[in-house]
Amino acid sequence: MPFREVNSKMIEATVLPGQRLFSQRGAMLAYKGEVSFTPNIQGGQGGIMSMIGRRVANEATPLMTVEGSGTVLFGHGGHHIQVISLTGDTLYVEADRLLAFDGTLQQGTMFLGSQGGVMGMVRGQVTGQGLFTTTLKGQGAVAVMAHGGVIEVPITPQRPVHVDPQAYVAHHGDVRNKLSTALGWRDMVGRGSGEAFQLELSGSGAVYVQASEEKL
Amino acid sequence: MFRLQGSKVLAVDMTGDAVKAKNGSMVAYDGQMAFKKLSGGGEGIRGMVTRRLTGEQMTVMEVKGHGTCWFADRASEINLVGLQGDKLFVESSNLLATDAGLRTGTSFTGLRGASQGNGLFTTTVEGHGQAAITSDGPAVVLRVSSQYPLTVDPGAYIAHQGNVRQSFQAGVTFRTLMGEGGGEAFQIRFEGDGLVYVQPSERNTIAGDL
Numbered sequence: 197m198p199f200r201e202v203n204s205k206m207i208e209a210t211v212l213p214g215q216r217l218f219s220q221r222g223a224m225l226a227y228k229g230e231v232s233f234t235p236n237i238q239g240g241q242g243g244i245m246s247m248i249g250r251r252v253a254n255e256a257t258p259l260m261t262v263e264g265s266g267t268v269l270f271g272h273g274g275h276h277i278q279v280i281s282l283t284g285d286t287l288y289v290e291a292d293r294l295l296a297f298d299g300t301l302q303q304g305t306m307f308l309g310s311q312g313g314v315m316g317m318v319r320g321q322v323t324g325q326g327l328f329t330t331t332l333k334g335q336g337a338v339a340v341m342a343h344g345g346v347i348e349v350p351i352t353p354q355r356p357v358h359v360d361p362q363a364y365v366a367h368h369g370d371v372r373n374k375l376s377t378a379l380g381w382r383d384m385v386g387r388g389s390g391e392a393f394q395l396e397l398s399g400s401g402a403v404y405v406q407a408s409e410e411k412l
Numbered sequence: 413m414f415r416l417q418g419s420k421v422l423a424v425d426m427t428g429d430a431v432k433a434k435n436g437s438m439v440a441y442d443g444q445m446a447f448k449k450l451s452g453g454g455e456g457i458r459g460m461v462t463r464r465l466t467g468e469q470m471t472v473m474e475v476k477g478h479g480t481c482w483f484a485d486r487a488s489e490i491n492l493v494g495l496q497g498d499k500l501f502v503e504s505s506n507l508l509a510t511d512a513g514l515r516t517g518t519s520f521t522g523l524r525g526a527s528q529g530n531g532l533f534t535t536t537v538e539g540h541g542q543a544a545i546t547s548d549g550p551a552v553v554l555r556v557s558s559q560y561p562l563t564v565d566p567g568a569y570i571a572h573q574g575n576v577r578q579s580f581q582a583g584v585t586f587r588t589l590m591g592e593g594g595g596e597a598f599q600i601r602f603e604g605d606g607l608v609y610v611q612p613s614e615r616n617t618i619a620g621d622l
Contacts, residue, residue, distance in 0.1 A: 276487075343486075343487050344420045344484065344486070344487025344488075345418040345419070345420045345421065345487070347417050347418060347421050347440075347482065349440055349442065349482070351442075355442045355443060355479070356442065357440055357441070357442045358440060358441050358442070358445070359439065359440040360436075360438055360439045360440065363439035363440065363484065403440070405421075405439050405440045405482065406439070406484075406487070407418070407420035407421045407439065407484035407487050408420075408439075408484055408485070408486050408487040409436065409437075409439070409484075409485075409486070410486060410487070
């Protein structure tokens with residue numbers, strides 16, 4: 197179920213009978229046809245166990261199930277929207293940045309400590325993203341929100357990409373991430389360049405970066 | 413080597429050279445980069461003294477390396493400015509990045525600065541190279557020539573370059589004082605030959621209230 201970009205801050209989704217999609221609660225702007233919106237107490241799919249998982253992981257953004265037949269316009273808070281198509285790979289994104297996604301995608305949570313060990317946990321704390329992140333896997337489209345426009349930076353094995361943790365939006369592909377520090381004595385005495393922490397992504401895939409250092 | 417990726421992200425391709433950029437404005441890079449803090453407002457002891465006096469305390473970093481570095485600032489629009497030996501006057505808050513070869517300094521703006529609410533001093537950029545300035549909404553570049561002087565709202569002004577004289581105009585009348593003003597009590601008038609960058613948004617200034 198593809199999303200069509202109406203403009204940079206609004207997308208249109210076509211809902212067909214027998215298919216469903218999930219969206220952030222309250223993100224519907226308008227709809228045509230017979231479409232029902234039901235609050236999803238589980239905050240996604242995967243049954244009770246994964247619901248508990250998300251609760252524990254604090255990745256339980258209120259979601260709603262969108263079903264029926266028609267077209268729905270989504271947008272939220274005037275944020276820019278980027279549509280990302282997945283072809284069997286996994287997208288890593290913060291739950292609160294998820295605007296809408298295909299119901300066929302497998303939703304899960306990932307413990308950041310499982311990548312990069314202790315540094316991964318430190319990364320979650322430093323970037324204010326917490327210790328868990330949401331994963332979406334399969335074939336389908338995802339709409340993510342960002343402050344300002346989004347650029348897609350390819351990651352290739354020869355060229356790792358470093359990202360400002362505050363500007364990081366999402367990434368997909370076979371990518372390892374770790375927090376790299378450029379902390380020198382200058383940063384300690386308050387004369388740093390303001391770029392003390394960076395997220396290093398290596399492997400092959402792509403990272404999405406927003407044109408702002410502001411969180412949503 | 414400065415290029416825009418969309419209207420809000422500046423990409424700079426570097427091969428061992430350096431750029432100066434606003435502190436903390438890097439959003440991503442590939443390759444090898446080093447970040448070092450500089451202090452804005454001009455180099456050397458004199459620059460330091462003027463910085464202290466003027467309060468035009470731009471914090472700048474030097475970015476040096478091989479690869480591509482992306483810069484952005486709070487989702488504001490970015491405009492590229494080419495300098496061929498002339499001088500660019502810009503508010504330090506609107507200056508995102510410059511070629512390392514360009515000299516930066518401060519200059520006195522007089523009444524214009526006071527009316528803008530941005531202080532009495534502004535940043536100058538001089539030399540040969542490129543600079544990137546930010547604006548709230550896409551900026552327009554207006555040409556000033558000897559036949560056609562230009563008048564700009566202080567809140568919408570962001571930068572100007574070239575051989576331009578600026579004067580401050582106050583349209584404060586009896587009606588303004590009575591609270592019946594048109595909301596355009598102050599203007600900056602540009603005369604000479606050059607370019608003025610205007611954003612489609614107005615900062616909060618005294619001029620807006622009168």
